[in-house]
Amino acid sequence: MRRFLVLALMGLAACTSPFDPEVENSGLGDFSLQHLVVIVDEPIQGAVSRGVTDAQLKTAVTDAVDARFRRFAGDTPYSIGIKVQGYVLAPRAVPVLFAPRSQLYLSVNAYDGAQQRLNADTRNLIVNERAGGDTVIGSGYYQTAEEQLAELAENAAIEIERWLRENEDWFGGAAARPETRATSQPDAENPAGGA
Secondary structure (H helix, E strand, O other): OHHHHHHHHOOOOEOOOOOOHHHHOOOOOOEEEEEEEEEEEEEEEOOOOOOOOHHHHHHHHHHHHHHHHOOOOOOEEEEEEEEEEEEEOOOOOOOOOOOOOOEEEEEEEEEOOOOOEOOOOOEEEEEEOOOOOOOOOOHHHOOOHHHHHHHHHHHHHHHHHHHHHHOHHHHOOOOOOHHHOOOOOOOOOOOOOOO
């Protein structure tokens, strides 16, 4: 988690932007979502943040990722494991002087139908509010914590898809790369491979 915070301070967060419509409407190789496991276990809450429950975090991320990936109708089942590491939901603050941004910190792994991990290293994501938002006032002035969380969860789903599209060979989109496969198994305790 400390690595996440360092990256956030350096501005190395995922700035979510929409896909090109042609990409948006295309498949993801032979991908079909079999299992989605989202773990939320006492995530770190930012020092300047509104609070939400673990249940709210889990529901928001699960619903957003499930909705995004159920649209793929490939012939082969794959699974996604996500661990919510932390979050910041910007509160109301003094405009111009202090306009905090909301962020979500996730660890993500992808698995094939035999529950073999496809990525050699766990993917860590820092997800921001939508680019182009009001950075002077801050979202805390015009969004509830639930609205902020829903937006972050949707952005997280987009960033996970972007990562998987960068590795479409895992899903039959290009020549397979078996040397990148790991042997970790997704499970209810730790779907993110120890992240």
